[in-house]
Amino acid sequence: MDSNISFGAKFIQKIPIKQYSYENKVYTKTTANFVELNPFDIKDLDVLKKIIFEFGDNSYAGNIYFDASYISKHKHSNNPSIRFFALTRQEKSFKDLKTDTILGIAEVLEKGGKEINLNYLQTHPQFIYSYPRPPFYKRIGSAILDCLKTTHKKINVHSTPSAIQFYKKNNFQETGSYKRILTWVKNTFSSGDYSS
Numbered sequence: 001m002d003s004n005i006s007f008g009a010k011f012i013q014k015i016p017i018k019q020y021s022y023e024n025k026v027y028t029k030t031t032a033n034f035v036e037l038n039p040f041d042i043k044d045l046d047v048l049k050k051i052i053f054e055f056g057d058n059s060y061a062g063n064i065y066f067d068a069s070y071i072s073k074h075k076h077s078n079n080p081s082i083r084f085f086a087l088t089r090q091e092k093s094f095k096d097l098k099t100d101t102i103l104g105i106a107e108v109l110e111k112g113g114k115e116i117n118l119n120y121l122q123t124h125p126q127f128i129y130s131y132p133r134p135p136f137y138k139r140i141g142s143a144i145l146d147c148l149k150t151t152h153k154k155i156n157v158h159s160t161p162s163a164i165q166f167y168k169k170n171n172f173q174e175t176g177s178y179k180r181i182l183t184w185v186k187n188t189f190s191s192g193d194y195s196s
Contacts, residue, residue: 015034117156
């Protein structure tokens with residue numbers, strides 16, 4: 001019997017994001033669900049594959065799917081240190097996650113001692129490039145980071161030049177002489193405020 005039998009995406013926590021009202025022309029608070037996807041579950045792997053087409057060619061979705069697919073095919077290596085997450089509007093039945101509810105995805109590499117490398121973080125492009133209309137949802141990337149911050153003490157990321165300000169806004173600091181490496185370290189006095 002296969003010891004890798006699973007039941008699909010696992011709910012982690014509910015997290016605040018912002019939703020735009022085109023009628024009132026303001027953002028209001030709403031919530032989304034942070035879930036962990038299992039690369040050994042055929043449905044979760046299929047969701048990651050479909051996200052490539054949903055998010056488009058210029059996203060990290062392809063890299064995330066490639067990594068999950070590799071882990072799935074090489075069960076003997078079963079590396080639990082690489083984990084896959086999604087932020088979704090879906091409210092229940094996470095074992096049957098719907099691609100069109102995914103707002104953002106992430107891949108992390110756990111280094112031990114509650115430290116991770118954020119390999120990839122991708123918000124759905126339709127909520128980034130929506131000009132001239134305001135994006136329907138905001139805070140997707142920040143919400144994913146907020147969730148990761150609740151369970152980790154240190155997060156490292158090798159940022160693209162265009163994302164450096166996003167990470168700085170989320171309390172990451174440049175580390176070392178190479179300015180595209182940024183790190184967030186848990187502050188014991190952190191309020192856990194998700195309002196920004």
